[in-house]
Amino acid sequence: THSMKFGEHLFNNAIPEWRAAYVDYKRLKKLLKAIGRRFPKPVRDLHPMVATDVPADFRTAKEEEDDRLTEIQSSEEEKIFLTELNDELTKINNFFKEQLEQALKTEEDLEAQLAALYVAHQTKGTHTVVAVRDRMSRTRTRAVVRSSPKTRWQSLLAALRGESFLLQSRTKQLEKVFKEYYRHLDMLKAYRDLNNTAFYKILKKHDKVTGLSLSPSFMEEVNKASFMTSKLEKEIRRIEQIFTERLEHGNRRRAMQKLRVPEDAFHLFSWDTFFVGAWATFFMYCMLIIVIIAFHSNVNAYQDHRVMFAMYRGLLYPLIMISFVSVNMYIWRKYHVNYVLIFGLDHRNHTNFLQMLNSAGLLIVLWCLSVYLYIFQGYLSTNVSPWSALALFCALFIYWAKPWGSMRAARHWLAKVIGRILAAPFIPVRFEDFWLADQFNSMTLVLLDLEFIICMFIMGNYNSDGSHCRGHPRALRAIIAALPPWWRLQQCLRRYRDTGKYHHLHNGLKYTSSIVVVVFSQLASVAKDSGRIAGESPTATALFVLWILSALVNTGYATFWDLTKDWGLFAKDAKYPLLRKDLLYPKTVYYIAMVNNVMFRLSWTLSISVGYFDFFFSDGLVAVIAFFEMFRRFCWNFFRLENEHLNNCGEFRAVRLIPMPFEYAPADGTADYSNDADDDDDDQDLENEVVEGENEVDINGNSVKGDHNICDNLVNGGSLLAWEVEPNSDCFLLDENTCHRDNIQDNNVCEE
Numbered sequence: 001t002h003s004m005k006f007g008e009h010l011f012n013n014a015i016p017e018w019r020a021a022y023v024d025y026k027r028l029k030k031l032l033k034a035i036g037r038r039f040p041k042p043v044r045d046l047h048p049m050v051a052t053d054v055p056a057d058f059r060t061a062k063e064e065e066d067d068r069l070t071e072i073q074s075s076e077e078e079k080i081f082l083t084e085l086n087d088e089l090t091k092i093n094n095f096f097k098e099q100l101e102q103a104l105k106t107e108e109d110l111e112a113q114l115a116a117l118y119v120a121h122q123t124k125g126t127h128t129v130v131a132v133r134d135r136m137s138r139t140r141t142r143a144v145v146r147s148s149p150k151t152r153w154q155s156l157l158a159a160l161r162g163e164s165f166l167l168q169s170r171t172k173q174l175e176k177v178f179k180e181y182y183r184h185l186d187m188l189k190a191y192r193d194l195n196n197t198a199f200y201k202i203l204k205k206h207d208k209v210t211g212l213s214l215s216p217s218f219m220e221e222v223n224k225a226s227f228m229t230s231k232l233e234k235e236i237r238r239i240e241q242i243f244t245e246r247l248e249h250g251n252r253r254r255a256m257q258k259l260r261v262p263e264d265a266f267h268l269f270s271w272d273t274f275f276v277g278a279w280a281t282f283f284m285y286c287m288l289i290i291v292i293i294a295f296h297s298n299v300n301a302y303q304d305h306r307v308m309f310a311m312y313r314g315l316l317y318p319l320i321m322i323s324f325v326s327v328n329m330y331i332w333r334k335y336h337v338n339y340v341l342i343f344g345l346d347h348r349n350h351t352n353f354l355q356m357l358n359s360a361g362l363l364i365v366l367w368c369l370s371v372y373l374y375i376f377q378g379y380l381s382t383n384v385s386p387w388s389a390l391a392l393f394c395a396l397f398i399y400w401a402k403p404w405g406s407m408r409a410a411r412h413w414l415a416k417v418i419g420r421i422l423a424a425p426f427i428p429v430r431f432e433d434f435w436l437a438d439q440f441n442s443m444t445l446v447l448l449d450l451e452f453i454i455c456m457f458i459m460g461n462y463n464s465d466g467s468h469c470r471g472h473p474r475a476l477r478a479i480i481a482a483l484p485p486w487w488r489l490q491q492c493l494r495r496y497r498d499t500g501k502y503h504h505l506h507n508g509l510k511y512t513s514s515i516v517v518v519v520f521s522q523l524a525s526v527a528k529d530s531g532r533i534a535g536e537s538p539t540a541t542a543l544f545v546l547w548i549l550s551a552l553v554n555t556g557y558a559t560f561w562d563l564t565k566d567w568g569l570f571a572k573d574a575k576y577p578l579l580r581k582d583l584l585y586p587k588t589v590y591y592i593a594m595v596n597n598v599m600f601r602l603s604w605t606l607s608i609s610v611g612y613f614d615f616f617f618s619d620g621l622v623a624v625i626a627f628f629e630m631f632r633r634f635c636w637n638f639f640r641l642e643n644e645h646l647n648n649c650g651e652f653r654a655v656r657l658i659p660m661p662f663e664y665a666p667a668d669g670t671a672d673y674s675n676d677a678d679d680d681d682d683d684q685d686l687e688n689e690v691v692e693g694e695n696e697v698d699i700n701g702n703s704v705k706g707d708h709n710i711c712d713n714l715v716n717g718g719s720l721l722a723w724e725v726e727p728n729s730d731c732f733l734l735d736e737n738t739c740h741r742d743n744i745q746d747n748n749v750c751e752e
Contacts, residue, residue: 006201013194015187016336016645017654021095022191023088023198029205031081036209039072065211072210081206085218089225092195095652096227099188106181107235109133109660112143113174114246116662119143120167130665144665170661171247175258177658178243182259183347184655185236192227261347280361286368307456308374309619311389314449315396316367317630321443322360324634329353331638335584337645343413343432344656351410359407366395386456393453424490428498431644434491438640440484441514442633445626447480478522485514503565510561513554520547548608555601562597567639568646569594582646585638593635600632 007025014022042064072078109131116131123129123145130144199222203215222228244255330353332339340347370392377388400411413432420433421440440447455469492508495501524543532540563569569590571580576587583590603625648654 006198010194010198012336013190015191015654016338017341017648018095018187018191018652020649021091021652023092023195023202024084025198025202028081028084028088028202031077031084032202032206032209035072035075035077035081038075038077039068039210041211042068069211072212078210085202089199089222093225093227096188096192096230099184099191099652100230100232103181103184103188106177106184107239110174110177110181112664113177113660113662114242116143117170117174119145120170120662124167129662131660131662133664173659173661175243175247177660178239178247179259179348180656180658182236182239182243183261185232185239186261187654189232189236192230192232196222196228258348283361283364283368286365286372306619308386308389309623310449311386311453311456312367312371312374312392313619313623313626314446314453315389315392316364317443317446317449317626319360319364319367320627321439321446321630321634322356323364324630325439325637326353326356326360328634328637328641329356332641335642337584337641338648338654339641339645341648341654341656342641342644343435344430345413346409349409350413351407355406356410363396363399367392389453390457421487421491424487425494427494429491429494434488434495435640437484437487437491438636439633441488441511442629443626444481444484445622447483448477451477451480474522474526478518481522482515482518485511485518489515507561507565510554510557513550513557517547517550517554520550523547551604551608555604559598559601562601562636563594566636566643568643582649584642584645590639593639596635597632600628603628603632 007029010022010025011019042061112131112133116129120129127145132143200215200219203218207213207215240252240255240259243259244250244252248255248258329339331337333353339345340350370388373388373391374386403411414436417432417436420427420430421437424433424437452469459468489508489511492504492511496504496508520543524540524547527537527540527543568580570578573581575581575583578594579587579590606621606625
């Protein structure tokens, strides 16, 4: 078997977003090769009779080697190597320190959030709880309880969801933060260990090439460096213990299953791989038979073949798109594009590309069987009906609606992101939101076909060409065709509102032009259906020209945006013409993709030059053009994710920023929303309002302010206590066992 060199091992196991912060092993190896070329080790002639390599001055081999080592030590190459080595050590130390400081800030937030969660459970969700961020303030007041009445919006959400649901959602949200913090620590540990090994390997290679003994002294410096002496393991064990005790009720096995990230490695064999191959083979065989039967049977004689063609096309194309995305995932994984982080997926539980391909293959096989049933039902009965397509539609719906199976995580992610797309103007936009909306922009025909399927099932007139569902509700079909660019336009406007960058408005103009194309296309079609043909009718000609002009503008604008903005090409600091500085794929692929993108962007011209004048079967032509667009999006995905990944690498962003479940309030009681900049999850909406009347007590038992229905405090880092007393009575803490009520001290224990 081929043994992997350490340079390859370092590249494959480095955290992709942090790769620039690792030891530059390749650079150090080049410097060592330069030393080896200038000061090669002498190769002795070991012939037993004659020694031809005896030096002219009769020096011994040891004397010659000592002179060589002295020359190396004083050489410029060795000094450069040592300087680079020290610079690498400094780089590792600084980066590790920076990342550790970020992690410790999260640890402080977790401490405050955990205290707030405890108080929230004590109050059973009936009061708004906010966390205290400042550590010094938390020694006096651990968390703040606000007892003022909820706003109408808060009361509505509480009534719809229930207090227990809100507490559970906050607990799950805090679990997510804990898991991401633990992953950050685990990544730092892997970063430290791999760099330590890199220093050991390069020093060992240095000693072998030069003959010097640099390893012991420099490795001693490495072991004393701050990135090696930090108490990282202790912090990891502490987080494991806290997570186990506070959030998993002492069940360490379940806690570690949630915290640890499984290894993501290619397997030589899996049943998913086997079934992918089996489904692909079966699909190719079925498609061949379907095409042969379609051309050599009386299927074309059926009056409803156009209806069934559109139905089955609308059910097949989403499955093909899933297969395309599966291939995208495989290539991203192969070239270390961290799509899991970019899409906001859970590193511990997400659907991999083999599971996606397996599911898509299974559903495509069901599609083929349904087509067989339709083709041969003429031999089984006299009446041809679309019951086979209806059965397939129901089967696909049930498959995607079921809450179990290997695709469960993917279905949940898809439903969540679609919900965010529909709510785009009202909530912040994430990368996965506009990425999926862009996929819908390439699947407009699928949306129209699904509308056609529903219309046909409702109308029930199957023995026709479906014109009553194609042409009559023109306005409805125009609205459906304009929905994907409309969603993206709303997202662009929201991103401009959040960031203030005009770049998003420019992007919004691209989708506005797409909507304009849809409008003129529908108007031209209406004119054509009414008998007014371009070239014969002035109105039809004007609409036809406007359609072409708007489509050309949209194509040019979209192509420019694809290449320069979405892919980041045509950069000034590019290594190769028209590309960019950093490339993850082979450079030839980029040039092919650029040509491919332009060609498929222009595929709409076929619908004008051929389809408009009915030179070809229109449904078939539309199907071909739609497939071209899906394939263009499939290629687009590779470079869009690569560009986003490189942006993450430039900022060393390797962990997700998960919003905290509780807002923060400083010591003066006013709300602090600084941690909620990206907080748009529904489970946070209940407590986003600032309300008056905090119940606080200080460490000495003095009431601070508020309505004092509940006293919450953590004394000297001890247990958090919460008491419920009669309305309008003061309650404040003296110690862990006594309360002072109405300014009269008694020794009765307050009920917790």
